[in-house]
Each structure stands twice: as structure tokens, then as C-alpha cells.
Amino acid sequence: MSGLKRDSSALADPSSDGDLPILAPAITKKSKTSPTLPTHLSAAELAGLSTDELVGRVLELQETLKETQAQLKIEKDKAKSLQKSATQKTLTPTAGNAKPEEWSAEKIADRANKLADQAAKAIKKQMKWQPSCKRGTTKWSHAGVAPNPQVFFKMLNLPSDGKAWKQKKISLQDFESAVGDIEASIRYGSLRITGQHVNVKWSSDENSFTLSGTYGL
Numbered sequence: 468m469s470g471l472k473r474d475s476s477a478l479a480d481p482s483s484d485g486d487l488p489i490l491a492p493a494i495t496k497k498s499k500t501s502p503t504l505p506t507h508l509s510a511a512e513l514a515g516l517s518t519d520e521l522v523g524r525v526l527e528l529q530e531t532l533k534e535t536q537a538q539l540k541i542e543k544d545k546a547k548s549l550q551k552s553a554t555q556k557t558l559t560p561t562a563g564n565a566k567p568e569e570w571s572a573e574k575i576a577d578r579a580n581k582l583a584d585q586a587a588k589a590i591k592k593q594m595k596w597q598p599s600c601k602r603g604t605t606k607w608s609h610a611g612v613a614p615n616p617q618v619f620f621k622m623l624n625l626p627s628d629g630k631a632w633k634q635k636k637i638s639l640q641d642f643e644s645a646v647g648d649i650e651a652s653i654r655y656g657s658l659r660i661t662g663q664h665v666n667v668k669w670s671s672d673e674n675s676f677t678l679s680g681t682y683g684l
Contacts, residue, residue, distance in 0.1 A: 612676075634667065
């Protein structure tokens with residue numbers, strides 16, 4: 468027993484006059500910042516912790532809650548800023564929502580003539596000899612995009628203030644008057660657009676159009 472006493476006395480307060488050992492401060496101080504403490508504890512595990520360990524746990528949770536609230540505030544402020552920016556873009560005229568530029572009559576006519584020339588060349592390029600050319604039923608088709616509706620309607624000499632439409636037929640005479648006579652030479656003659664009319668499809672959403680018809684001898 469004397470050996471055990473000597474070991475215990477090593478932990479006693481040197482200033483004590485008694486024979487009983489006085490233990491040093493509890494070793495639970497290290498448990499406050501112990502990195503090995505589990506993140507999630509069950510009720511039984513929490514019940515087994517000392518007071519100091521529980522206090523340390525509460526302090527950690529308070530610090531985590533404080534950091535989480537600060538991060539939420541940052542995200543909330545960021546969302547408000549983005550919403551405000553989006554609202555300003557909607558209200559401020561930009562290239563996407565500004566009023567379209569007004570084209571002069573001369574500019575519209577010039578672009579319409581160029582668009583008509585492109586269509587005529589593309590159609591003529593398709594006009595190759597085929598057996599069906601004898602009957603004048605060989606089909607051709609051309610798709611294009613106009614810079615704006617005014618140019619498209621000007622190209623075909625169509626009224627732009629009438630009822631909206633997506634597809635219509637125009638007479639061959641009116642088509643050739645707008646685009647020009649289209650003729651492709653072959654070895655023993657020439658090929659021309661045939662039929663009484665040309666089909667026209669128009670998409671106002673995309674300013675795109677499609678022309679189609681037949682050709683032959």
C-alpha cells in the first residue's frame with residue numbers, strides 16, 4: 468500500500484499538509500477541442516459525457532450555427548442582387564429588347580433585290596435535266612431568311628399590312644415579276660419554271676421563308 472501512496476502523492480498539491488492526495492485539475496480540458504470527438508452522438512453517448520465535454524459540444528454547435536447563419540445571409544443578399552440586376556436588364560433597353568431600327572425605303576428595296584437575286588440563282592442551280600422535265604413536273608424548292616419582314620414582303624411585292632398568314636400561293640406571273648425570269652440552258656433547249664403558281668411559306672417568328680414549285684421544258 469505504501470507504494471500506491473507514493474504514486475498518488477505525486478499528483479498532490481505541494482502546499483497541502485494532509486496525507487490525502489489532491490488531484491490535479493480534471494483532464495477534460497483537452498476534450499473541449501479534441502479533434503477525435505464524433506460529429507454525431509447518440510443520446511446514450513451524450514449522457515456519458517462529462518460537464519466540460521457537454522459545454523464544449525454546445526460551444527461548437529453555437530459556432531457552427533453562427534457560421535451557417537452568416538452564409539445564409541450572404542446567399543440571400545446575392546439572390547437579391549441577381550434579382551435586382553435582372554429587373555434592371557428587363558427595364559433597360561438592350562440589343563435584345565430595344566425598338567427595332569427603322570429601315571429606309573431605299574435600304575429595304577436594296578436588300579429585297581439582293582434577296583431575290585439569291586433566290587433566283589439558287590433555284591436555277593437546281594434546274595437539271597430529269598425525265599420528269601418532259602412533263603414539266605420536276606420539283607424545286609428554296610429556303611431563305613430575310614433580315615426583317617419588310618424586306619421579305621418587298622422581295623415578292625406582297626402587301627405587309629394585310630392579314631397574317633403562314634402559307635399562300637402566288638401566280639407564276641407575279642413571282643417572275645418580282646424575282647425575274649429563271650431559265651437554265653440544257654443541250655437541246657432550256658428549262659423554265661412551270662405551273663400556274665409558286666408556293667410560299669413564311670415564318671414571322673424567324674423571318675424565314677420557303678419557295679417551291681415545278682420546272683421543265
